[in-house]
Amino acid sequence: MSLRDPVPYARDSAGAQPPNDFPDYKSTIKRAPKQAPVRLQHTLTETTGPVFKRSWVGKSVADLTRQHKGEPLGERIIVAGRVLDEDGRPVPGTLVEMWQANAAGRYAHPRDRHDAPLDRNFTGVGQVITDKDGNWRFITIKPGHYPWRNTYNAWRAQHLHFSVFGPAFATRVVTQMYFPGDPLLADDPIYNAIPDRQARERLVSVYDPNLSEAEWALGFRWNMVLRGREATPTE
Amino acid sequence: MTRLIPTCSQTVGPFYHFALARPEWSNLARKGAKGRKMHVEGRVLDGDGKPCRDAFLELWQANAAGRYNHPDDMQDKPLDAGFVGFGRALTDAKGCYRFTTIMPGPVPGRGNALQAPHIAVNVFARGILKHLATRIYFADQQEANAADPVLGLVHDPARRATLIARPAKPGRDKVPVYRFDIRLQGDGETVFFDV
Numbered sequence: 437m438s439l440r441d442p443v444p445y446a447r448d449s450a451g452a453q454p455p456n457d458f459p460d461y462k463s464t465i466k467r468a469p470k471q472a473p474v475r476l477q478h479t480l481t482e483t484t485g486p487v488f489k490r491s492w493v494g495k496s497v498a499d500l501t502r503q504h505k506g507e508p509l510g511e512r513i514i515v516a517g518r519v520l521d522e523d524g525r526p527v528p529g530t531l532v533e534m535w536q537a538n539a540a541g542r543y544a545h546p547r548d549r550h551d552a553p554l555d556r557n558f559t560g561v562g563q564v565i566t567d568k569d570g571n572w573r574f575i576t577i578k579p580g581h582y583p584w585r586n587t588y589n590a591w592r593a594q595h596l597h598f599s600v601f602g603p604a605f606a607t608r609v610v611t612q613m614y615f616p617g618d619p620l621l622a623d624d625p626i627y628n629a630i631p632d633r634q635a636r637e638r639l640v641s642v643y644d645p646n647l648s649e650a651e652w653a654l655g656f657r658w659n660m661v662l663r664g665r666e667a668t669p670t671e
Numbered sequence: 672m673t674r675l676i677p678t679c680s681q682t683v684g685p686f687y688h689f690a691l692a693r694p695e696w697s698n699l700a701r702k703g704a705k706g707r708k709m710h711v712e713g714r715v716l717d718g719d720g721k722p723c724r725d726a727f728l729e730l731w732q733a734n735a736a737g738r739y740n741h742p743d744d745m746q747d748k749p750l751d752a753g754f755v756g757f758g759r760a761l762t763d764a765k766g767c768y769r770f771t772t773i774m775p776g777p778v779p780g781r782g783n784a785l786q787a788p789h790i791a792v793n794v795f796a797r798g799i800l801k802h803l804a805t806r807i808y809f810a811d812q813q814e815a816n817a818a819d820p821v822l823g824l825v826h827d828p829a830r831r832a833t834l835i836a837r838p839a840k841p842g843r844d845k846v847p848v849y850r851f852d853i854r855l856q857g858d859g860e861t862v863f864f865d866v
Contacts, residue, residue: 441781441782442743446674448677448679452676452677452679453679453680453800453801454679454680454681454800454801455800456799456800456801456803458800461682461798461800463682463797463798464798464799464800465718465798466717466718466719466721466798466855466856467717467718467723467796467797467798467799467855467856468798468799468855468856469803469855469856469860469861469863470718470856470857470860471830471860471862471863472865473803473804473863473864473865474824474825474862474863474864474865475824475864475865476804476821476824476864476865476866477781478866479778479779479780479781479786479821480739480743480744480778480779481731481733481739481778481786481789481791481806482791482866483743484731484739484740484741484743484744485731485741485757486731486740486741486755486756486757487740487741487742487755492755520675521675522674522675522676522677523674523675524675533690533691534690535687535689535690535691537686543686543689544689545685545686545687545688545689547685547686547725548686559689560689560690561689561690597681597683597684597687597690599683599691603743604741604743605731605791605793605866606866608729608793608802609677609678609680610680610681610682610683610795610802611678611679611680611681612681612682626681626682626800627681629800630679634676635676635677635679636679638676638678638679639678639679639681659678660678661675661676661677661678662677662678663677664674
Protein backbone atom coordinates (compact mmCIF):
# COMPACT_ATOMS: atom_id res chain seq x y z
CA MET A 437 0.00 0.00 0.00
CA SER A 438 1.33 3.38 -0.92
CA LEU A 439 0.99 6.14 1.63
CA ARG A 440 1.70 9.79 1.22
CA ASP A 441 4.64 11.08 3.24
CA PRO A 442 3.51 12.89 6.37
CA VAL A 443 3.71 16.69 6.29
CA PRO A 444 6.72 17.54 8.49
CA TYR A 445 6.60 19.89 11.43
CA ALA A 446 8.23 23.28 10.89
CA ARG A 447 11.84 23.81 11.94
CA ASP A 448 12.80 26.40 14.54
CA SER A 449 14.15 29.67 13.27
CA ALA A 450 17.73 30.52 14.20
CA GLY A 451 18.21 31.46 17.84
CA ALA A 452 14.71 30.42 18.87
CA GLN A 453 15.94 27.51 21.01
CA PRO A 454 18.68 27.45 23.63
CA PRO A 455 21.84 25.69 22.44
CA ASN A 456 22.78 22.73 24.61
CA ASP A 457 26.37 23.89 24.70
CA PHE A 458 25.99 26.95 26.96
CA PRO A 459 28.78 27.05 29.59
CA ASP A 460 27.22 29.93 31.57
CA TYR A 461 24.89 27.18 32.79
CA LYS A 462 27.52 24.95 34.38
CA SER A 463 25.58 21.70 34.25
CA THR A 464 25.77 21.78 30.45
CA ILE A 465 29.56 21.46 30.45
CA LYS A 466 29.65 17.67 30.87
CA ARG A 467 26.26 16.98 29.38
CA ALA A 468 26.07 18.84 26.08
CA PRO A 469 26.86 16.59 23.10
CA LYS A 470 29.97 17.66 21.18
CA GLN A 471 28.85 16.22 17.84
CA ALA A 472 26.34 18.09 15.71
CA PRO A 473 22.91 16.46 15.70
CA VAL A 474 22.00 14.54 12.54
CA ARG A 475 19.18 16.25 10.67
CA LEU A 476 16.23 13.88 10.36
CA GLN A 477 13.37 14.29 7.91
CA HIS A 478 10.13 13.57 9.69
CA THR A 479 8.56 10.17 9.21
CA LEU A 480 5.43 8.72 10.77
CA THR A 481 7.56 8.10 13.88
CA GLU A 482 7.99 11.84 14.46
CA THR A 483 4.59 13.06 13.27
CA THR A 484 2.65 10.76 15.60
CA GLY A 485 2.74 10.72 19.39
CA PRO A 486 0.80 9.72 22.48
CA VAL A 487 -2.89 10.59 22.64
CA PHE A 488 -3.68 10.93 26.34
CA LYS A 489 -6.73 9.30 27.78
CA ARG A 490 -8.02 10.33 31.18
CA SER A 491 -7.81 6.70 32.37
CA TRP A 492 -4.15 6.78 31.55
CA VAL A 493 -3.16 10.04 33.10
CA GLY A 494 -5.20 10.00 36.30
CA LYS A 495 -7.38 12.74 37.68
CA SER A 496 -6.57 16.31 36.90
CA VAL A 497 -5.05 18.50 39.60
CA ALA A 498 -5.78 22.09 38.66
CA ASP A 499 -5.87 23.60 42.16
CA LEU A 500 -2.53 23.14 43.91
CA THR A 501 -3.76 25.04 46.98
CA ARG A 502 -6.26 22.32 47.94
CA GLN A 503 -4.19 19.16 47.97
CA HIS A 504 -3.66 19.11 51.74
CA LYS A 505 -5.53 19.80 54.97
CA GLY A 506 -4.66 23.47 55.18
CA GLU A 507 -3.88 26.24 52.73
CA PRO A 508 -0.30 26.74 51.56
CA LEU A 509 1.52 29.94 52.50
CA GLY A 510 2.29 32.43 49.78
CA GLU A 511 0.75 34.72 47.25
CA ARG A 512 -2.24 32.93 45.66
CA ILE A 513 -2.19 33.13 41.86
CA ILE A 514 -4.19 31.91 38.89
CA VAL A 515 -2.09 30.91 35.90
CA ALA A 516 -3.96 30.20 32.71
CA GLY A 517 -3.55 30.14 28.97
CA ARG A 518 -3.93 28.06 25.88
CA VAL A 519 -1.87 25.56 23.99
CA LEU A 520 -1.80 26.68 20.36
CA ASP A 521 0.13 25.75 17.26
CA GLU A 522 2.13 28.25 15.24
CA ASP A 523 -0.93 29.04 13.13
CA GLY A 524 -2.91 29.93 16.24
CA ARG A 525 -5.01 26.77 16.16
CA PRO A 526 -5.88 25.32 19.57
CA VAL A 527 -4.28 22.05 20.66
CA PRO A 528 -7.05 20.20 22.51
CA GLY A 529 -6.77 17.08 24.63
CA THR A 530 -3.10 17.32 25.39
CA LEU A 531 -1.46 16.68 28.76
CA VAL A 532 0.01 19.67 30.60
CA GLU A 533 2.17 18.82 33.62
CA MET A 534 3.31 21.62 35.96
CA TRP A 535 5.60 21.64 38.98
CA GLN A 536 7.26 24.28 41.10
CA ALA A 537 8.97 25.37 44.33
CA ASN A 538 6.91 26.62 47.26
CA ALA A 539 6.60 30.27 48.29
CA ALA A 540 9.87 30.05 50.21
CA GLY A 541 11.73 28.78 47.14
CA ARG A 542 11.98 25.14 48.17
CA TYR A 543 10.93 22.07 46.19
CA ALA A 544 9.20 19.14 47.87
CA HIS A 545 12.11 17.06 46.62
CA PRO A 546 14.50 15.10 48.86
CA ARG A 547 17.59 16.37 47.03
CA ASP A 548 16.65 20.04 47.43
CA ARG A 549 18.77 21.14 50.40
CA HIS A 550 18.03 24.86 50.26
CA ASP A 551 17.69 26.11 53.82
CA ALA A 552 14.13 27.36 53.40
CA PRO A 553 11.04 25.84 55.00
CA LEU A 554 8.97 23.14 53.41
CA ASP A 555 5.23 23.78 53.48
CA ARG A 556 3.24 20.76 54.59
CA ASN A 557 0.24 22.17 52.74
CA PHE A 558 2.00 22.43 49.41
CA THR A 559 3.45 19.81 47.09
CA GLY A 560 3.67 21.91 43.94
CA VAL A 561 2.52 19.42 41.28
CA GLY A 562 -0.41 19.83 38.92
CA GLN A 563 -1.70 18.27 35.71
CA VAL A 564 -4.55 19.02 33.36
CA ILE A 565 -5.64 18.01 29.88
CA THR A 566 -6.42 20.96 27.60
CA ASP A 567 -10.07 21.49 26.67
CA LYS A 568 -11.42 21.71 23.12
CA ASP A 569 -10.10 25.26 22.74
CA GLY A 570 -6.68 24.36 24.10
CA ASN A 571 -7.34 26.04 27.46
CA TRP A 572 -5.62 25.11 30.71
CA ARG A 573 -5.72 26.79 34.14
CA PHE A 574 -3.99 26.26 37.48
CA ILE A 575 -4.59 27.82 40.88
CA THR A 576 -1.38 27.86 42.88
CA ILE A 577 0.94 30.10 44.87
CA LYS A 578 3.77 32.19 43.46
CA PRO A 579 7.03 30.24 43.75
CA GLY A 580 9.91 31.88 45.61
CA HIS A 581 13.34 32.67 44.25
CA TYR A 582 15.98 30.18 45.31
CA PRO A 583 19.77 29.99 45.30
CA TRP A 584 21.62 27.48 43.16
CA ARG A 585 25.29 26.66 42.93
CA ASN A 586 25.80 27.64 39.32
CA THR A 587 28.08 30.53 40.30
CA TYR A 588 28.74 32.28 43.60
CA ASN A 589 25.55 33.84 45.00
CA ALA A 590 23.45 32.81 42.01
CA TRP A 591 19.64 32.85 42.37
CA ARG A 592 17.06 31.58 39.95
CA ALA A 593 14.29 33.83 38.64
CA GLN A 594 10.85 32.77 39.88
CA HIS A 595 9.46 30.11 37.57
CA LEU A 596 6.95 27.35 37.02
CA HIS A 597 8.03 24.20 35.16
CA PHE A 598 5.76 23.05 32.33
CA SER A 599 5.70 19.86 30.28
CA VAL A 600 3.41 19.60 27.26
CA PHE A 601 3.10 16.97 24.52
CA GLY A 602 1.03 18.27 21.62
CA PRO A 603 -0.08 16.10 18.70
CA ALA A 604 3.26 14.46 17.82
CA PHE A 605 6.48 13.22 19.36
CA ALA A 606 8.11 16.09 17.44
CA THR A 607 6.03 18.71 19.28
CA ARG A 608 7.15 17.71 22.78
CA VAL A 609 8.23 20.67 24.94
CA VAL A 610 9.49 20.96 28.49
CA THR A 611 9.98 24.56 29.50
CA GLN A 612 9.68 27.15 32.27
CA MET A 613 7.28 30.07 32.68
CA TYR A 614 8.54 33.28 34.28
CA PHE A 615 6.88 36.30 35.90
CA PRO A 616 6.84 39.85 34.53
CA GLY A 617 9.16 42.37 36.14
CA ASP A 618 11.36 39.82 37.90
CA PRO A 619 14.74 41.58 38.34
CA LEU A 620 16.54 38.22 38.38
CA LEU A 621 15.67 37.49 34.74
CA ALA A 622 18.48 39.76 33.57
CA ASP A 623 21.13 37.43 35.00
CA ASP A 624 19.43 34.02 34.83
CA PRO A 625 21.62 31.84 32.56
CA ILE A 626 18.90 29.31 31.84
CA TYR A 627 16.55 32.04 30.63
CA ASN A 628 19.31 33.91 28.81
CA ALA A 629 20.53 30.79 27.01
CA ILE A 630 17.85 31.53 24.41
CA PRO A 631 19.63 33.76 21.88
CA ASP A 632 16.57 35.37 20.31
CA ARG A 633 15.13 38.11 22.52
CA GLN A 634 11.58 37.73 21.23
CA ALA A 635 11.60 33.97 21.71
CA ARG A 636 13.02 34.44 25.21
CA GLU A 637 10.41 36.99 26.22
CA ARG A 638 7.64 34.59 25.21
CA LEU A 639 8.51 32.61 28.35
CA VAL A 640 7.45 35.55 30.54
CA SER A 641 3.79 35.52 31.52
CA VAL A 642 1.64 38.65 31.45
CA TYR A 643 -0.18 40.03 34.46
CA ASP A 644 -3.85 39.95 33.51
CA PRO A 645 -6.31 41.82 35.77
CA ASN A 646 -9.20 40.11 33.96
CA LEU A 647 -7.89 36.77 35.12
CA SER A 648 -7.44 37.96 38.71
CA GLU A 649 -10.28 37.28 41.11
CA ALA A 650 -11.25 40.14 43.43
CA GLU A 651 -10.20 39.76 47.07
CA TRP A 652 -8.71 36.38 46.25
CA ALA A 653 -5.95 35.81 43.66
CA LEU A 654 -3.76 37.50 41.02
CA GLY A 655 -3.94 36.31 37.43
CA PHE A 656 -1.07 35.62 35.03
CA ARG A 657 -1.68 34.65 31.43
CA TRP A 658 0.69 32.60 29.32
CA ASN A 659 0.14 30.76 26.06
CA MET A 660 2.25 27.85 24.95
CA VAL A 661 2.84 27.64 21.22
CA LEU A 662 3.85 24.31 19.69
CA ARG A 663 5.46 23.76 16.32
CA GLY A 664 2.99 23.78 13.46
CA ARG A 665 3.21 21.83 10.25
CA GLU A 666 5.41 23.10 7.47
CA ALA A 667 3.47 25.13 4.96
CA THR A 668 2.36 22.82 2.16
CA PRO A 669 3.98 23.84 -1.11
CA THR A 670 1.55 25.23 -3.66
CA GLU A 671 1.15 23.05 -6.71
CA MET B 672 -0.18 35.43 7.87
CA THR B 673 2.62 35.73 10.41
CA ARG B 674 3.02 32.66 12.48
CA LEU B 675 3.25 32.67 16.25
CA ILE B 676 6.65 32.13 17.83
CA PRO B 677 6.91 28.60 19.24
CA THR B 678 7.54 28.31 22.97
CA CYS B 679 11.18 27.39 23.38
CA SER B 680 12.61 24.74 25.60
CA GLN B 681 14.14 25.11 29.07
CA THR B 682 15.88 22.47 31.14
CA VAL B 683 13.78 20.12 33.23
CA GLY B 684 16.20 20.91 36.09
CA PRO B 685 17.19 18.55 38.90
CA PHE B 686 13.98 18.61 40.95
CA TYR B 687 11.18 17.03 38.93
CA HIS B 688 10.93 13.49 40.26
CA PHE B 689 8.04 14.28 42.58
CA ALA B 690 6.10 15.59 39.59
CA LEU B 691 7.06 13.46 36.61
CA ALA B 692 7.76 10.02 38.12
CA ARG B 693 4.98 7.66 37.01
CA PRO B 694 6.47 4.21 37.54
CA GLU B 695 3.63 2.49 35.64
CA TRP B 696 4.63 4.39 32.50
CA SER B 697 7.91 2.46 32.27
CA ASN B 698 5.90 -0.64 31.35
CA LEU B 699 4.44 -0.05 27.89
CA ALA B 700 3.07 -3.60 27.82
CA ARG B 701 1.24 -3.35 31.13
CA LYS B 702 -2.16 -3.88 29.59
CA GLY B 703 -1.17 -7.08 27.86
CA ALA B 704 0.15 -5.89 24.50
CA LYS B 705 0.53 -8.32 21.62
CA GLY B 706 4.02 -9.12 20.42
CA ARG B 707 7.43 -10.16 21.66
CA LYS B 708 7.89 -8.79 25.15
CA MET B 709 11.28 -7.33 26.07
CA HIS B 710 13.08 -5.16 28.57
CA VAL B 711 15.12 -2.23 27.29
CA GLU B 712 17.60 -0.97 29.83
CA GLY B 713 20.81 0.96 30.14
CA ARG B 714 22.58 3.90 31.69
CA VAL B 715 22.75 7.58 30.93
CA LEU B 716 26.36 8.80 31.21
CA ASP B 717 27.93 12.25 31.08
CA GLY B 718 31.15 13.40 29.40
CA ASP B 719 33.25 11.92 32.24
CA GLY B 720 31.45 8.60 31.99
CA LYS B 721 29.67 9.35 35.25
CA PRO B 722 26.07 8.22 35.64
CA CYS B 723 23.36 10.87 35.32
CA ARG B 724 21.02 10.13 38.16
CA ASP B 725 18.71 13.01 37.32
CA ALA B 726 17.80 12.12 33.75
CA PHE B 727 14.66 10.65 32.26
CA LEU B 728 13.72 9.07 28.95
CA GLU B 729 10.49 9.09 27.01
CA LEU B 730 9.79 6.48 24.34
CA TRP B 731 7.43 6.40 21.40
CA GLN B 732 6.97 3.31 19.27
CA ALA B 733 4.67 1.39 16.95
CA ASN B 734 2.87 -1.79 18.03
CA ALA B 735 3.99 -5.27 17.03
CA ALA B 736 2.22 -4.91 13.67
CA GLY B 737 4.06 -1.67 12.92
CA ARG B 738 1.20 0.73 13.50
CA TYR B 739 1.23 3.86 15.66
CA ASN B 740 -1.72 4.42 17.96
CA HIS B 741 -2.40 7.86 16.49
CA PRO B 742 -5.01 9.26 14.05
CA ASP B 743 -2.34 10.24 11.49
CA ASP B 744 -1.27 6.63 11.04
CA MET B 745 -3.72 5.44 8.39
CA GLN B 746 -1.96 2.20 7.51
CA ASP B 747 -4.08 -0.85 6.98
CA LYS B 748 -2.63 -2.65 10.00
CA PRO B 749 -4.34 -3.64 13.26
CA LEU B 750 -4.33 -1.40 16.32
CA ASP B 751 -3.69 -3.09 19.66
CA ALA B 752 -6.12 -1.96 22.33
CA GLY B 753 -3.59 -2.93 25.01
CA PHE B 754 -0.81 -0.80 23.62
CA VAL B 755 -0.39 2.97 23.61
CA GLY B 756 3.27 3.00 22.62
CA PHE B 757 4.41 5.76 24.96
CA GLY B 758 6.65 5.33 28.00
CA ARG B 759 8.64 7.32 30.54
CA ALA B 760 11.33 6.11 32.92
CA LEU B 761 13.60 8.02 35.28
CA THR B 762 17.20 7.03 35.97
CA ASP B 763 18.11 5.75 39.42
CA ALA B 764 21.08 6.57 41.66
CA LYS B 765 23.35 4.58 39.29
CA GLY B 766 22.06 6.35 36.20
CA CYS B 767 20.12 3.24 35.12
CA TYR B 768 16.73 3.18 33.44
CA ARG B 769 14.56 0.23 32.45
CA PHE B 770 11.49 -0.16 30.26
CA THR B 771 9.31 -3.16 29.57
CA THR B 772 7.73 -3.14 26.13
CA ILE B 773 7.27 -5.21 22.98
CA MET B 774 9.37 -5.34 19.82
CA PRO B 775 7.84 -2.79 17.43
CA GLY B 776 7.01 -3.83 13.88
CA PRO B 777 8.57 -2.08 10.87
CA VAL B 778 6.96 1.22 9.88
CA PRO B 779 7.02 3.20 6.64
CA GLY B 780 9.70 5.80 6.08
CA ARG B 781 9.65 8.59 3.56
CA GLY B 782 9.00 7.69 -0.06
CA ASN B 783 7.62 4.33 1.06
CA ALA B 784 11.00 3.09 2.21
CA LEU B 785 10.62 0.69 5.11
CA GLN B 786 12.09 1.64 8.46
CA ALA B 787 13.60 -1.08 10.61
CA PRO B 788 11.92 -1.69 13.98
CA HIS B 789 12.92 1.21 16.19
CA ILE B 790 11.86 3.26 19.19
CA ALA B 791 12.04 7.06 19.25
CA VAL B 792 13.64 8.43 22.42
CA ASN B 793 13.69 11.86 24.04
CA VAL B 794 16.27 12.44 26.79
CA PHE B 795 15.71 15.07 29.49
CA ALA B 796 18.03 16.04 32.36
CA ARG B 797 19.48 18.83 34.40
CA GLY B 798 22.07 20.47 32.16
CA ILE B 799 20.14 19.70 28.98
CA LEU B 800 18.50 22.92 27.82
CA LYS B 801 16.54 21.27 25.02
CA HIS B 802 15.76 17.57 25.19
CA LEU B 803 17.91 15.31 23.04
CA ALA B 804 16.32 13.01 20.48
CA THR B 805 17.72 9.63 19.51
CA ARG B 806 16.46 6.23 18.33
CA ILE B 807 16.86 2.68 19.55
CA TYR B 808 17.37 -0.01 16.89
CA PHE B 809 17.97 -3.70 17.62
CA ALA B 810 21.12 -5.73 16.92
CA ASP B 811 19.20 -8.83 15.83
CA GLN B 812 17.40 -6.94 13.02
CA GLN B 813 20.54 -6.80 10.89
CA GLU B 814 18.91 -6.98 7.49
CA ALA B 815 16.27 -4.36 8.25
CA ASN B 816 18.87 -2.14 9.90
CA ALA B 817 21.09 -2.30 6.82
CA ALA B 818 18.22 -0.93 4.71
CA ASP B 819 16.98 1.66 7.22
CA PRO B 820 17.10 5.18 5.74
CA VAL B 821 17.65 6.91 9.10
CA LEU B 822 20.52 4.63 10.16
CA GLY B 823 21.85 5.27 6.67
CA LEU B 824 22.25 8.97 7.54
CA VAL B 825 25.02 8.01 9.97
CA HIS B 826 28.00 7.01 7.84
CA ASP B 827 30.58 6.19 10.52
CA PRO B 828 29.93 2.57 11.64
CA ALA B 829 31.16 3.32 15.17
CA ARG B 830 28.69 6.18 15.50
CA ARG B 831 25.89 4.14 13.93
CA ALA B 832 26.54 1.45 16.54
CA THR B 833 25.50 3.90 19.29
CA LEU B 834 21.93 3.58 17.96
CA ILE B 835 21.79 -0.22 18.28
CA ALA B 836 20.55 -1.96 21.41
CA ARG B 837 22.34 -5.25 22.06
CA PRO B 838 20.90 -8.41 23.57
CA ALA B 839 21.92 -8.95 27.19
CA LYS B 840 21.45 -11.81 29.62
CA PRO B 841 17.81 -12.20 30.65
CA GLY B 842 16.90 -12.07 34.31
CA ARG B 843 14.74 -14.43 36.33
CA ASP B 844 11.62 -13.60 34.33
CA LYS B 845 13.36 -14.97 31.17
CA VAL B 846 12.13 -11.96 29.18
CA PRO B 847 14.70 -10.90 26.53
CA VAL B 848 16.78 -7.89 27.55
CA TYR B 849 18.26 -5.25 25.25
CA ARG B 850 20.96 -2.95 26.51
CA PHE B 851 21.10 0.64 25.30
CA ASP B 852 23.44 3.09 27.03
CA ILE B 853 23.23 6.78 26.29
CA ARG B 854 26.49 8.72 26.33
CA LEU B 855 25.72 12.41 26.29
CA GLN B 856 29.23 13.55 25.41
CA GLY B 857 32.73 12.42 24.47
CA ASP B 858 33.96 8.89 23.67
CA GLY B 859 31.18 6.82 22.18
CA GLU B 860 28.83 9.79 22.20
CA THR B 861 25.34 8.68 21.21
CA VAL B 862 24.05 9.97 17.89
CA PHE B 863 21.37 12.57 18.50
CA PHE B 864 18.99 13.76 15.84
CA ASP B 865 17.87 17.22 14.88
CA VAL B 866 14.16 16.49 14.81
